[in-house]
Amino acid sequence: MGNEIPExxxxxxxxxxxxxPSSSGHGSNLADLVGGLGWKGTGIFILLIIAGFIIYSLFFR
Known part of the structure; x- marks a missing residue:
């Protein structure tokens, strides 16, 4: 194990x-979610968060 590459x-x-899974403590976190989505899924996720923030700010100003 001493000469293994970090990856x-x-x-x-x-x-x-x-x-x-009991050793991890909290279940899944944001890093696990983003890691599972890939770069396209992550981009869509970010766009949805931004769109939600814009819609929220328009209606609840």
Whole structure:
């Protein structure tokens, strides 16, 4: 494990965490959500948040 590249080490730790969900504590977080969406999904997610903020500011000013 000493000469592993960091990406493989992170992936092993992530897989270990996924197989034992009680150790993570809180379930999923924003990083897990964004990591699962990919760059297109993340862009759409950000656009939806911005659009929601604009609509909210128009109606509840």
């Amino acid at each position: 493989k080490r992170r992936e092993k730790l992530r897989q270990k965490e996924l197989s034992n």
